[in-house]
Amino acid sequence: MSIDLFALAAECLAATGVAEKLDRSAEAAALIVGGEFSTESNMGPLPIRQPGRPARPHLVSPRELPPRGLGTTEGRAALVHAVAHIEFNAIDLAWDAVYRFRGMPQAYYRDWAQVAADETRHFRLLSARLAELGHVYGDFDAHNGLWEMAVKTSESCLERMALVPRVLEARGLDVTPGMIARLRGANDARTIDILEIILREEVAHVAAGSRWFAWCCVREGVDAQATFLRLIAEHARNAVKPPFNIPARLSAGFEQGELDALLTPSAS
Numbered sequence: 290m291s292i293d294l295f296a297l298a299a300e301c302l303a304a305t306g307v308a309e310k311l312d313r314s315a316e317a318a319a320l321i322v323g324g325e326f327s328t329e330s331n332m333g334p335l336p337i338r339q340p341g342r343p344a345r346p347h348l349v350s351p352r353e354l355p356p357r358g359l360g361t362t363e364g365r366a367a368l369v370h371a372v373a374h375i376e377f378n379a380i381d382l383a384w385d386a387v388y389r390f391r392g393m394p395q396a397y398y399r400d401w402a403q404v405a406a407d408e409t410r411h412f413r414l415l416s417a418r419l420a421e422l423g424h425v426y427g428d429f430d431a432h433n434g435l436w437e438m439a440v441k442t443s444e445s446c447l448e449r450m451a452l453v454p455r456v457l458e459a460r461g462l463d464v465t466p467g468m469i470a471r472l473r474g475a476n477d478a479r480t481i482d483i484l485e486i487i488l489r490e491e492v493a494h495v496a497a498g499s500r501w502f503a504w505c506c507v508r509e510g511v512d513a514q515a516t517f518l519r520l521i522a523e524h525a526r527n528a529v530k531p532p533f534n535i536p537a538r539l540s541a542g543f544e545q546g547e548l549d550a551l552l553t554p555s556a557s
Contacts, residue, residue: 292326294398295334298388301405302381305341307416307426311409314380318406321387322399334389337443339436340381345427346374354430359475366422367429368468369480372487373415374431375461379408379494382439382453390446393501400497407490414483421479441524447505448524451517454498455543456525461491462537463530492541499542514547521551 297317304310320326357371358364383405387398416426435457442449465488472481506513521529531552538548 292320292324294321294326294328295330295388295391297321297326298384301384302340302388305343307343307377310341310377310380311413314384314405314409317384318402318409321402322406326395326398328391328393328395328398330391333391337385337389337440340385342377342381343427346370346429346431348433349430351432351434354432359471359477362422365472365475365477365480366419366424368472369415369419369422370424370426370429371431372468372484373412373419373426375435376408376412376415376487377426378433378435379458380405380412382435383408385439385443386446386449386453389443390449393446394504397501397504400501404494404497407494411483411487411490414486418480418483438525447502447509447511447516448520450498450502450505451520452525454495455502455517456521456528458491458498459495459538459541459543460528462488462495462534462541463532465491466534488537492537495538495541503542514544514550517547518550 297320301310301313301317304313354371355367357367359368383401386401387405390397412426419425419428435453438452438457439449442452465484469481469484469488472484502517503513506516529551533548533551535548539545
């Protein structure tokens with residue numbers, strides 16, 4: 290029996306409880322990655338809106354979030370919570386990439402369903418670590434920057450692939466090694482193990498963004514590098530800051546010429 294791809298993605302986006310979203314996401318991803326599905330629909334996607342989410346955490350401006358020192362259990366818990374919040378948002382971002390952009394190859398939908406499955410598993414790992422540190426998801430304030438970019442790019446798959454995986458998620462490739470180094474100084478091997486798993490697997494997620502960004506550029510007849518740099522200048526100038534994790538970015542589909550351009554003052 291063929292799976293209703295867009296209905297499944299919509300159900301995952303609508304789920305409000307943490308356990309409900311995780312369970313629906315894992316089940317839907319398994320069906321899509323491992324089975325047949327239909328991309329036929331009589332209706333286009335609804336306008337983007339806030340996805341279902343629990344009442345907590347309280348969302349604030351990034352400027353209102355306090356610094357996270359790692360010398361205390363509370364500080365490490367705050368860091369784990371911040372990463373967990375990114376992963377929770379990434380579940381919705383993956384499902385919105387499935388739901389919103391119609392007429393893409395089946396491989397595109399399988400890629401983003403797999404990303405949703407990975408982000409779900411990452412969140413479970415972080416949630417378990419948070420419990421070990423005496424907290425649950427929602428105990429600390431968080432921000433909504435990832436979803437705000439999803440709203441900005443909701444009309445264009447090309448822009449979504451450029452600005453979410455290749456800018457915001459690629460930022461995680463750059464900063465996670467520094468977090469791991471800080472945690473090593475705090476002797477937090479358990480959290481380090483989780484972040485190393487996430488870092489390895491996020492390379493594939495950014496690579497999916499690179500792959501489908503390039504595909505969209507070919508479809509629209511535009512130059513990929515020039516388009517990427519233009520979109521950064523227009524929408525994400527402050528989000529692209531060296532130093533870059535060059536090996537990880539190259540593995541994730543960035544070209545050396547792109548990275549060289551990003552390192553010039555005019556592109557940052």
